[in-house]
Amino acid sequence: MKIDGLGAPQQPEPKGKKPKPAEIADKNRENQKPVSDSIELAKGKKPTAAPGYTQDIQKGIPSEKQTEKDLSQVKQRTSDGYYDKSETKEKTSDNLISSDELKEVVDQYHLSNLTKEILSKTPEVRHDKVAGVKKRMAEGFYDSAANFGAFADKIIKHFGV
16 A cells, blocks of 8 residues: 655754745755555465465364365264263263353343243233323323322332322
8 A cells, every 4th residue: 555645754944044935945855755655554475265264263164175074974973872871961961061152142032031921911002092092192181180190109119109
């Protein structure tokens, strides 16, 4: 990347002695270097096998050959009953419990259940009541002092204060 147009840094004039304009021009010509700043963003660019992935991430991606090998191993273990053994089930469940990946799934499950519970307890919106209140507000019903007291009493009674 190249940055142009910044020019030479401006230096303050020395105190007491003022140089002549011709001297300034000569000095500037002598001291000026081509103005060009560059920043090398990537040195030794290495091509990656999978576009969009860094090499660190690619190390975690198994090759097709490895995936096929793992899949055949799982199929063999399934047919042998390896996954039905209680020892295997315990080891698998312990690994799942101790992993951070399961924590997010469990948190989402609990959040989903909590949301369902709250929604089941929330009463339906009574649109006829809402329309009535809006109408009274438009008519100024709630602006009178007599209605303020009654309204406040109902709120206190509702919240048990």
